[in-house]
Amino acid sequence: MAQDTLGVALEVARIAASRGSVAQRAQALLEPLHRLVPFEAHWLALLDPDVQTFAPLAIAGHDERTRRHLEGPGTVADVELVGLTRHRRAICVRDFMVPVQEVVTWADYLWPAGFREGVAAGLFSPDGRHLGSLTLTTDTPAHPTDAARDLLCLLTPTIAAALDPTRTPAAAARAVRGAHGGGVLTRAGAVLPLTGLPDHPLLGPGSALLEVAARQVANGEQYAAFLCPDPTRQAGGGGLVLRRVTVLGCADEPPDFLRAALVVCAAGPRRGLTDIELEVLGMLLAEWPDARIAAALGVSRYQLADHIDSVLTRLGTRDRGVALVRALNQGLHIPPGLRVRV
CATH class of the missing domain: 3.30.450.40 (GAF domain)
Known part of the structure; x- marks a missing residue:
């Protein structure tokens, strides 16, 4: 020796x-x-x-x-x-x-x-x-x-x-303020524990959130934040509680089986946006045309226009593009696939 x-x-x-x-x-x-x-x-x-x-x-x-x-x-x-x-x-x-x-x-x-x-x-x-x-x-x-x-x-x-392999993602995840739980998403859709953060029900097997989170970093993006309904909790009046989900993409280097760290936090301020308005923002950010959004929501194009006008007002602009940038940067949207209503 x-x-x-x-x-x-x-x-x-x-x-x-x-x-x-x-x-x-x-x-x-x-x-x-x-x-x-x-x-x-x-x-x-x-x-x-x-x-x-x-x-x-x-x-x-x-x-x-x-x-x-x-x-x-x-x-x-x-x-x-x-x-x-x-x-x-x-x-x-x-x-x-x-x-x-x-x-x-x-x-x-x-x-x-x-x-x-x-x-x-x-x-x-x-x-x-x-x-x-x-x-x-x-x-x-x-x-x-x-x-x-x-x-x-x-x-x-x-x-x-x-x-x-989870050490670097865990360090990044712990830097997210107010984290309630987290995990590391693998390329096949499994979730590994993150040292220092507890598991969260939203990250369980079969959760729609996992597929949505994977899409957020599918094109090499390293950061995304959005809102997700938490079906395990109910707000006053029977509504759903929203959680903020932060997605931190893993580096494209060995080991190649990790995709992103997922961190679940409280939703935080939502600037008065309603659940349906947050859904509209998510669909607009996914580049859905207005006709598809209206059909998905079961509303007329006039009702959708009213929702969009309300979104612009709450985000302090009359420009749709500016509103989408603000919603994206502040994580104020619910991506398609995370429906609020049954």
């Missing part, structure tokens, strides 16, 4: 606290880890929650056949087989609780390629989510040593914090 054990631990902590992308931190971790374990190949990967396979952040030393296997479902099965999805510990090949021959990744790929030992660790968030895996393989049974394995076990929570 490297002689500067404290130096390795301090360097890992420094990298975990550094800025930059997840992939950049993954690459930076390799140098102190190599001082700990003189590996010939490495594999740092995150578990893609949409397809339940591993998405590599840093990989080297493997042939193309092995790389393809590591990104497939067989690796997930092997990680489960050796217990890395259940136990927060680092294990060497010699520590496997099952015969090595049953671990396909090792028996059919790594051993034939000349690797003779290795250490692997599951990476978990503080709330217990399985984030991914780290594997360092060597060409000698002399490494990793037991001491190196044990130190790596102590370092894995810090490494997991460095590679947590």
